[in-house]
Amino acid sequence: MSREGPIRTDIRSNARTREPVAKGDWGCLLSDALLITTRPRYAGFRVGEWSIGAVPLGCARWVRGPLAAAAECRWALVEVGARRPGPEGVVMVERPRVVVSVGASVDGKVALTRDSLLMRKPSSELWAAMTPRAADPVAVDILDVVRQQYGCNAILEGSGSLVAESDVPEELPAYDGDTAELYEHFLPTDITELPSPPLMWFTVVDSRGRVRWTEDNENWAALVLVARSTPAAYLAYLRREHICYLVVGEARVDLPQAIAAMASALGIRCVLSTAGGGLNGALLRAGLIDELYLTLAPALIGGLGTPSVMDGPPLAEGEAATSLQLLSVNTDTNGSVRLHYAVADR
Ligand SMILES: NC(=O)c1ccc[n+]([C@@H]2O[C@H](COP(=O)([O-])OP(=O)(O)OC[C@H]3O[C@@H](n4cnc5c(N)ncnc54)[C@H](OP(=O)(O)O)[C@@H]3O)[C@@H](O)[C@H]2O)c1
Known part of the structure; x- marks a missing residue:
């Protein structure tokens, strides 16, 4: 052209x-x-x-x-x-590059059961035990790789990584002010004007307002992607906690719009999704994935409904799979494999 x-x-x-x-x-x-x-x-x-x-x-x-x-x-x-x-x-205008990094069992499961979060015990320990120690481990810090390669300065997670579906988040006080301004992006300049990197964005999709932010990390700023359906009480809570958010979508977060807004509002050039299958499946359906790092542990989990590498809606009848181009394969002596793919041009 x-x-x-x-x-x-x-x-x-x-x-x-x-x-x-x-x-x-x-x-x-x-x-x-x-x-x-x-x-x-x-x-x-x-x-x-x-x-x-x-x-x-x-x-x-x-x-x-x-x-x-x-x-x-x-x-x-x-x-x-x-x-x-x-x-x-x-x-x-270029949208940020989206790289997905997932750890999975050989049968493609990214968790042990539907409702157990990997960051909680006993899942965290059982999950770690699936990867035997090796003298030549395949695991690398993918964030570091994409930081070097693409200047990546944002991680993307789904709320499902932080809150189980069965959890009942702490109730928030009702908001009785004028809600109109809550549904504007909230990007306080004392955060957005910090140089990034070194500041990194920890971004979470959370249109239902389920995540409660209890931890601070001086090198990371939280960024919540919400929608017009997100309860006003949650947006008021984010403002009280001084947590940035972008209002992107109506009933739920519109992922293409969200990724675009991350570039336009915050200058983010590359996003590393370390989400579970729900969010990664939605990114796949939206055609937003550019690269995939898949690190396989030598273990099988099984279980219909256990989160997998890509969940989300099934393909439509007659719709083709997304083709991948293999970029590299690494194996270690104890049976773990790291695969790196680019999404092939469609
Ligand atoms: N092995 C790994 O590398 C790895 C990595 C991360 C997580 N995990 C594990 O995977 C499990 C969580 O996986 P999950 O699939 O339940 O959760 P998930 O990947 O967090 O998916 C749910 C999130 O995706 C959003 N979402 C789903 N479909 C969407 C769509 N069409 N448009 C916009 N947003 C959409 C949801 O938004 P709403 O909030 O709006 O509903 C929610 O925030 C946990 O056990 C976790 O520990 C494993």
Whole structure:
């Protein structure tokens, strides 16, 4: 694809003709630019080298109606883009790279049972015992790897890593003020202006407001991804605790929008998901995964319903699997394996 802006031309012609965006296309409305790509995988941020186009606000207004009306098209609203100028005024926005790192048994389970958290005993000890000590261990600090490689400065977790479904979180006081401002992003500058890195973001998807934040770490700032459905009492609690949050989505967190907002609002360039199967499965379905590190312990767990590497909704009838390209394999003398894959181009 040439650098001379055919994509931009396409977008303009789409805007002029008011044709609905085709099913599977993404449109991303920035504050002053509309971005459209035809490849859902990139969530409106990059297709090949030149898939992002932007048009001035006037054009964005022209297409806002048709985009919103195109019920079948997949699109996301994004706030302000982390923008850099492209040629001829084309604005480029790249979504952060998403790398998933999971530890699993050979049968792909990421926990021992549906409702036991790995960070709690006895699961933590039983899980550690699945990996025999080896003189040549395959385990590496993946965060360190992606920090070096991509400048990764954010971890992503689901609430399921921190709170079991059967847990009843501590009740929060009702909020009796005006709730409107609670549903704005909460990004206090005394946190967001800290240099990052070294500051890292510990991001948790939590539209139901289940996580209670009880620990501080001076090198990590918590960032909660919430939705318009999140209880006001929880957002008020986050504000009282001075914990950053982004409101991204309606009924639950809209993951493409969330990942985009992490770039646009906080300049995050790469996200390492260390989540369980629920969130990773949702990232997979949203076409947001770029790379996977899978570290297998020489053990079998079994059990229908036990969280696995990728859960979430099943494929639609006739929908193809996501192809992977193997980047590396490491094994140790005691039977653990580390696999590194990139998601193949679709
Ligand atoms: N072995 C490992 O490497 C590893 C790593 C992490 C966790 N684990 C274990 O895995 C288990 C937890 O796994 P899990 O699958 O229950 O939890 P999970 O991966 O945390 O999945 C649930 C989270 O994903 C969000 N989510 C799910 N589908 C979504 C969608 N379509 N759109 C937006 N958000 C969506 C949920 O959001 P809402 O809050 O809005 O519902 C919730 O925050 C625990 O036992 C944990 O210890 C293992």
